[in-house]
Amino acid sequence: MNTTDFTFKGTTETIENASFTWQTPSNIALVKYWGKSEPQLPKNASISFTLNSCHTTTEIKFTRISKSKEPQFELYFEGKKKDDFKPKIAKFFYRIKEYCPYIFEYEMIISSENSFPHSSGIASSASGMSAIAMCLLSLEKELNPNMTEDFFNQKASFLARLGSGSASRSVEGPLVVWGEHPEIEGSSDFFGVKFPYHVHKIFQNYGDTILLVDKGEKQVSSTIGHNLMHNHPYAENRFKQANNNLSKLSKILQSGEIKEFINLVESEALTLHAMMLTSNPYFILMKPNTLNIINEIWKYREETDSNVCFTLDAGANVHLLYPEQEKEKIKKLVDNKLKIYCQKNNYICDNTGLGAKSM
Known part of the structure; x- marks a missing residue:
C-alpha cells in the first residue's frame, strides 16, 4: 500500500453529531527506532510490546459545522483545559487534512486521560496520538460504513504515525512491527503491523x-x-x-x-x-x-x-x-x-x- 490508498474518497453518509471513546496502549520498543525522515518515516524497522496498563483513554465529541479553514477543537487533559497542547494537535490535523478532510467540517471536544505520568519516557505521545486517530477513524467509518476492519486499523496506524512515529505501534498488539523489513511479511514504513509469525509460549x-x-x-x-x-x-x-x-x-x-x-x-x-x-x-x-x-x-x-x-x-x-x-x-x-x-x-x-x- 502507499499513501494514496489512505486519501479520503468521499462520504456516503451525513453525520451531524457523534461521540467516540477509545483506549489505546503505550508500547515499549524491543528493537528501537531512532532517526526519521519526513513525513515521520523511520530510518529502520522496529518492534514493540504493547502495554496494557499504560494507556490513554480519549473521547472526541463531533458536532457538524460549516467547513472551516482551521481545525475547530477544544482540548481537555485529565479534566483540565490544556491550551498548551493545542499547537501540536493542530499541526497533526493540518498534516492529515488530505486523508481526513472531514474533520474541518466538525467542531471537536477532545478529552483525554492517562493511566501513567505524562512526558516521563513511557511513550505518552504514542498512546495519545493513536487514541485520537482511532476516534477519527470511527467517525470515518460512520461516514463510510463499508470500511473493513483491516483498513480501519491500517489507516488509524497511518494517521497516528503522522502525529508520533511510535504511535503507529499502539493500535494493535501484543507485538507490533513498524518499518519495512524484508523478513517481516506485510511490514511498512507507513503503518504498524502485528508480528505475523508464531510466538513461542515463553514470550506470551x-x-x-x-x-x-x-x-x-x-x-x-x-x-x-x-x-x-x-x-x-x-x-x-x-x-x-x-x-x-x-x-x-x-x-x-x-x-x-x-x-x-x-x-x-x-x-x-x-x-x-x-x-x-x-x-x-x-x-x-x-x-x-x-x-x-x-x-x-x-x-x-x-x-x-x-x-x-x-x-x-x-x-x-x-x-x-x-x-x-x-x-x-x-x-x-x-x-x-x-x-x-x-x-x-x-x-x-x-x-x-x-x-x-x-x-
Missing part, C-alpha cells in the same frame, strides 16, 4: 514492570533526539544494526531462545542511549538511579539465573521484562531491592499484550 503474557526513576518531563524531546541523527557519525551503521537485530529477534521470538532475547534487548536499550551520548549536541537521559537499577538486575541475574532483563525508552525509567512464571519473584525483587531507586518508591506493574479497544 510477558511481564513489564516500569520503575519510575524520574516522573518529570524529559530534558530533551524525542523529536529533537531523532533530528540529531541526521548528521550523526554512527547513524548509518546504527540503522543497519537495528534491521539486523530485528531479523535476529524475529527468530528468537519464534524459537523461545530467552537468553538471546535478554542479550539483544539490553544491547538495543544501551545502544539507543549511546546514540544520545554521541550526538552533537550530546545529552544524557539516564539518571544515576537508572544505572543503579541496571546493576542490581545484572547482580540478581548472576546470582539466581533469572530471565529478567531491562530495556529503556528515551528517558530515565527502566522497564523490567520477564516471563510470566517469574512474576512473583520479580515483584519481590522490586519491593526488596529496586523500588528504593524510584521516585517516591513508585512503579507500575504491567503485562504486555492488549491493543486498542473501543470504550
Whole structure:
C-alpha cells in the first residue's frame, strides 16, 4: 500500500453529531527506532510490546459545522483545559487534512486521560496520538460504513504515525512491527503491523514492570533526539544494526531462545542511549538511579539465573521484562531491592499484550 490508498474518497453518509471513546496502549520498543525522515518515516524497522496498563483513554465529541479553514477543537487533559497542547494537535490535523478532510467540517471536544505520568519516557505521545486517530477513524467509518476492519486499523496506524512515529505501534498488539523489513511479511514504513509469525509460549503474557526513576518531563524531546541523527557519525551503521537485530529477534521470538532475547534487548536499550551520548549536541537521559537499577538486575541475574532483563525508552525509567512464571519473584525483587531507586518508591506493574479497544 502507499499513501494514496489512505486519501479520503468521499462520504456516503451525513453525520451531524457523534461521540467516540477509545483506549489505546503505550508500547515499549524491543528493537528501537531512532532517526526519521519526513513525513515521520523511520530510518529502520522496529518492534514493540504493547502495554496494557499504560494507556490513554480519549473521547472526541463531533458536532457538524460549516467547513472551516482551521481545525475547530477544544482540548481537555485529565479534566483540565490544556491550551498548551493545542499547537501540536493542530499541526497533526493540518498534516492529515488530505486523508481526513472531514474533520474541518466538525467542531471537536477532545478529552483525554492517562493511566501513567505524562512526558516521563513511557511513550505518552504514542498512546495519545493513536487514541485520537482511532476516534477519527470511527467517525470515518460512520461516514463510510463499508470500511473493513483491516483498513480501519491500517489507516488509524497511518494517521497516528503522522502525529508520533511510535504511535503507529499502539493500535494493535501484543507485538507490533513498524518499518519495512524484508523478513517481516506485510511490514511498512507507513503503518504498524502485528508480528505475523508464531510466538513461542515463553514470550506470551510477558511481564513489564516500569520503575519510575524520574516522573518529570524529559530534558530533551524525542523529536529533537531523532533530528540529531541526521548528521550523526554512527547513524548509518546504527540503522543497519537495528534491521539486523530485528531479523535476529524475529527468530528468537519464534524459537523461545530467552537468553538471546535478554542479550539483544539490553544491547538495543544501551545502544539507543549511546546514540544520545554521541550526538552533537550530546545529552544524557539516564539518571544515576537508572544505572543503579541496571546493576542490581545484572547482580540478581548472576546470582539466581533469572530471565529478567531491562530495556529503556528515551528517558530515565527502566522497564523490567520477564516471563510470566517469574512474576512473583520479580515483584519481590522490586519491593526488596529496586523500588528504593524510584521516585517516591513508585512503579507500575504491567503485562504486555492488549491493543486498542473501543470504550
